[in-house]
Amino acid sequence: MRIDFHTHIIPPELPNFVDKYGQEKWPLLEQTCTCGANIMVAGKVFREVTDQVWCPHKRIQDMDREGVDIQVLSPIPVTFSYWAPIEQALEMAQIQNNFIAETVNEFPDRFVGLGTVPMQDSEVAIQEMDRCMHDLKLAGIEIGTNINGKNLDAPELTEFFRKAEEWQVPLFIHPWETLAKERTPRHNFMYTIGMPSETALAAASLVWSGVMEKFPNLKICFAHGGGSFPYILPRLDKGWEVWPHLRLTTEPPSFYAKKFYFDSLNYDPLNIKYLIDRFGEDKVLMGSDYPFLLREVPPGKVIDETIELSERQRKLLLGENALRFLNIQVQERRDEHGRTTHTARGEASKLGN
Ligand SMILES: [Zn+2]
Numbered sequence: 001m002r003i004d005f006h007t008h009i010i011p012p013e014l015p016n017f018v019d020k021y022g023q024e025k026w027p028l029l030e031q032t033c034t035c036g037a038n039i040m041v042a043g044k045v046f047r048e049v050t051d052q053v054w055c056p057h058k059r060i061q062d063m064d065r066e067g068v069d070i071q072v073l074s075p076i077p078v079t080f081s082y083w084a085p086i087e088q089a090l091e092m093a094q095i096q097n098n099f100i101a102e103t104v105n106e107f108p109d110r111f112v113g114l115g116t117v118p119m120q121d122s123e124v125a126i127q128e129m130d131r132c133m134h135d136l137k138l139a140g141i142e143i144g145t146n147i148n149g150k151n152l153d154a155p156e157l158t159e160f161f162r163k164a165e166e167w168q169v170p171l172f173i174h175p176w177e178t179l180a181k182e183r184t185p186r187h188n189f190m191y192t193i194g195m196p197s198e199t200a201l202a203a204a205s206l207v208w209s210g211v212m213e214k215f216p217n218l219k220i221c222f223a224h225g226g227g228s229f230p231y232i233l234p235r236l237d238k239g240w241e242v243w244p245h246l247r248l249t250t251e252p253p254s255f256y257a258k259k260f261y262f263d264s265l266n267y268d269p270l271n272i273k274y275l276i277d278r279f280g281e282d283k284v285l286m287g288s289d290y291p292f293l294l295r296e297v298p299p300g301k302v303i304d305e306t307i308e309l310s311e312r313q314r315k316l317l318l319g320e321n322a323l324r325f326l327n328i329q330v331q332e333r334r335d336e337h338g339r340t341t342h343t344a345r346g347e348a349s350k351l352g353n
Contacts, residue, residue, distance in 0.1 A: 001069045001070075001315075001318070001319040001320075001330070002067055002068050002069050002070075002286065002299065002300055002318050002319055003068075003069060003070045003071075003072065003112075003285075003286060003318070003319040003322040003323065004063075004068045004070070004071045004072065004286060004287060004288050004290060004299040004300075005072045005172075005221070005263055005285040005286060005287040005322045005325075006072070006074070006172075006223060006263045006265060006285075006287025006288060006289050006290075007059075007071045007072060007073060007074065007287075007288065007289070007290040007291070008053065008073075008074055008075065008076045008289070008290070008291070008292065009053060009054065009059075009073045009074070009075070009076075009099075009100060009103065010029060010039075010049075010053055010054055010075070010076050010079065010096070011054060011095060011096060011099035012029070012051075012054040012055070014027075014028070014029045014095070015095065016028060017088065017092065021084075021085075021088050023084070024042045024043060025041065025042055025083065025084075026041075026081070026084070026092075027039055027040070027041050027046065027076075027078045027079050027081075028040040028041075029049075029054075032048075034051070035050060035051040036048065036049065036050050036051060037049050037051075037053075039076070039078060041078060046078055047078075047292070049291070049292075050291060052290070052291035053076075053291050056103050056106065056107055056110075056111070059071060059110075059111075059290075059291075060107065060110055062290070062291070063110065066297070066298035066299055067298060067299075067300075068298075068299050068300075069110070069319070070109075070110060070111065070112055070319075070330075071110065071111055071112070071290065072111075072112045072113070072114060072139070072287075072322065072326070073100050073103060073104070073111050073112070073113045073114065074100075074113075074114040074116075074142040074172060074174070075096045075100070075114075075115075075116040075142060077142075077144055077174050077175070077176035078176065079092060079096060079116065080116060080119070080143075080144045080176055081093075081118070082118065082119050082120045082144065082147050082148050083120070083148055084118075084120075086118055086120060086121045086124055089118035089120060090118050090124055090128060092118075093115070093116045093117055093118050093128055094128065094131075096115070096116055097113075097115040097116065097128070097131070097132050097136055097138065098136070100113040100114070100115065100136075100138065101113055101115075101132075101136035101137070101138060104137075104138070112139045112326060112328060113136075113138040113139060114138060114139060114140045114141060114142045114170075114172055115128070115129070115132035115133075115136065115138045115140075115141050115142070116141065116142055116143075117129050117132070117141055117143070119143055119144065119147045119157070119160070120147060120148060122156055122157060122158075122159050122160045123159075125160050126159065126160055126163045129141055129160075129163065129164065129167070129169060130163075130167075133167055133169055139170065139326040139327070139328060140169055140170030140171060140172060140219075140326055141164070141169055141170075141171055141172070142171075142172040142173075142174055143171055143172070143173055143174070144173075144174060144175070144176040144177065145173060145174070145175045145176060145177075145178075145198045145199055145201065145202035146176075146177060146179075146198070146201075146202065148177075149177070151201065151202065151205040152173075152202050152205045152206050152211070153205040153206060153208070153209030153210075153211055158211075158214075161211055161214075161215050161218060162215060164215075164218060164219075165215040165217050165218045168217070168219065168327060169219070170219045170220075170221065170325050170326050170327065171218070171219060171220045171221070172221050172223065173199070173202055173203075173220060173221070173222050173223065174223040175194075175195040175196075175198040175199045175202075175223060175224070175227065176198075177198075178190055178194030178195055178197070178198040179194065179197055179198050179201060180193075180194060180197070181194065191294060195224060195227060196224060196227030196228040197227065197228055198227065199222055199223060199224060199226060199227030199228070199229060200226070200227045200228040200229040200232055202222070203222055203226060203227075203229040203257065203260065204229065204232075204236055204253065206220070206256075207236070207249070207253040207254075207256040207257050208236065208240070208248060208249070208253055209248055209249075210248045210249050212249075212256035212257075212259055213249045213250065213251070213256060216256075216259065218259070219261070219325060220259070220260055220261065221260070221261035221262065221263060221285060221325060222260060222261070222262050222263070223263055223265065223287070223289075224263065224265050224266065224289075225262050225263060225264060225265055225266030225271060225272075225275060226260065226262040226275070229257075230262070230274060230275055230278055230279070231274075233253060233254050233257055233278070234254070236252075236253040236254070237252045237253055237254050240252045240253055257279070258279060258280070258283075260279065260283065261283045261284070261285055261321070261325050262275055262279065262283060262284055262285070263284075263285050263286070263287030264284055264285065264286045264287055264296075264300070264302055264303055264317060265287050265288060265289055265295075265296055265302075266302065267296065267302055268302065269302055269305045269306035269307070271302075272284065272302055272303060272306045272317075273306060273308060276309075276313070281313045281316055281317070282316060282321055282324070283321070284316075284317050284321060285317070285321045285322045285325060286299060286300045286303055286317055286318050286319070286322065287299075288300070300317075300318050303317045303318055
C-alpha cells in the first residue's frame with residue numbers, strides 16, 4: 001500500500017479575506033481558467049496552481065495513475081496566517097479544516113486529513129486542535145516552522161505541545177516564512193536553501209531547548225526529509241559537547257532527534273539510506289508535496305530507487321510508517337471489480353479530551 005503523507009489542498013471557494021478584513025497579506029485564490037488559478041499574496045502571484053489542488057476527483061485520477069492508495073491532505077503553508085488577528089486567523093483555519101474534513105468524509109477510502117490551527121494564540125490553537133481531532137476526526141495537525149519569527153521553543157508554545165502529546169496528535173512541521181528571506185529572493189533559493197535551513201532550525205530548536213525531553217511522546221514529522229537537519233545534527237552534538245554552559249538537556253541533541261519522523265521528499269536514494277541509517281527504518285514516511293512543481297513524480301520514486309531496501313523496509317516507508325505515525329488502522333477490502341480498497345480509521349479520537 002502507498003500512502004502519500006505530504007500533499008496540499010485548498011478550498012476552491014476560499015473567501016476573499018482581503019476585501020473582508022482590508023489586509024493585503026491574506027492569500028487569495030484567483031481562478032485563471034476552469035482548471036487553474038493563481039494564489040495571490042499582496043497583489044502578486046505567489047504560486048500558480050492547477051485544479052488538482054482543490055478537486056478531489058482530479059486527485060483521485062492522479063493517484064490511480066501513479067499508484068497511490070491514500071493521500072494525506074494538509075493546508076498550504078501560505079494560509080497559516082499566524083500574523084493575522086486571532087479571530088480572523090481562526091476563521092481561515094476553520095474554513096480549511098471543515099473543507100478537509102468534508103473531503104475526507106466524501107472519500108474515506110482515499111484521503112486522510114491534517115488540520116491547521118492559529119499558533120499565534122496557544123489557547124485558541126489548542127481549542128481548534130481539539131475540534132479537529134475530536135469533532136472533525138482529522139488525523140493530525142500541520143504547523144509552521146516558526147510563529148511570526150519565534151522558534152518552536154518559544155515558552156508560549158509549551159501548552160500547545162503539552163496537549164499535542166497528551167492527545168497523541170501527530171504534528172507535521174512544514175517550512176514557511178523562511179529565514180534569510182532578504183538573502184534568497186533570487187534563483188528561487190527560498191525553496192531550495194531557505195526551506196531546508198528553516199526546517200533545520202525548527203528541529204534544532206525542539207531538541208536543543210528541551211521540548212523533546214519534556215514531552216518525549218510528542219509525534220513529530222518534518223517535511224522535505226527534515227531539510228538540512230539530518231546532516232547538521234552531528235555539529236549540534238559537537239556544540240552540545242563543547243559548550244556545557246549552554247546545555248538545556250540531559251542528553252545530546254541526537255538522542256532526542258531519534259524520536260522524529262521525516263518524509264521522504266529528498267529526491268536521492270543516498271539521502272533515504274542516510275535517513276534510515278541515522279533515524280531508523282520506522283521513521284521515514286513517503287511524501288511527495290503533490291501537486292506542486294517540486295513534487296516527486298510518481299510519489300515514492302526515490303524509495304523505489306533505493307535498491308538496498310528489503311521488502312519489509314519498502315513496505316514501512318511506502319505506507320506502514322505513515323499509518324503508525326497517524327494512529328490509523330486500515331481495513332483492506334475487495335470491491336465488486338476485485339480491486340483492493342482501503343478504509344482509514346483514526347484511533348486518536350478514542351483518546352478522549
Ligand atoms: Zn509541502
